[in-house]
Amino acid sequence: MQPFAAPRTLPSQLERARAYWQGLLRGGADIPFWDDLQLTDLGDLVRDSFTLDAFELPLRFRFAQVGEGLKQSGGADLEGVFLDEAQLSTPFEFLLSQASATVEGRCPTLHKVPGAYSRLLLPMWGEGRVGLLLGVVAWD
Secondary structure, three states: OOOOEOOOOOOHHHHHHHHHHHHOOOOOOOOOEHHHOOHHHHHHHHHHEEEEEEEOOOOEEEEEEEOHHHHHHHHOOOOOOEHHHOOOOOOOOOHHHHHHHHHHHOOOEEEEEOOOEEEEEEEEEEOOEEEEEEEEEEEO
């Protein structure tokens, strides 16, 4: 069983994000290409979305973009910061573990804190690897 496995049924906001991600698939690809991602296409979800750049050897993650809603929830100074150098709080608990599982599993993952939030991570392909993760948070 994969850690952080995303269930078939997600909260409506996260289901919309997953449907958007699936809509980006080209040909026989099972992961969309990162250059097809347009955060503005997420509509109202963009407020509670973020992207992580994924680097290889060693595997590291850096916040690339953080939505305005997440900036107000403790993520104001995270853009450009590596996860292993950040002091992460709600809604970013266990983000490093989830991001690693997303890259290794090459599929969507979910972290849920009952009564607080759910966070979906979606892998994006480019340059022969998973190099970007799209994250969306849904508040309970």
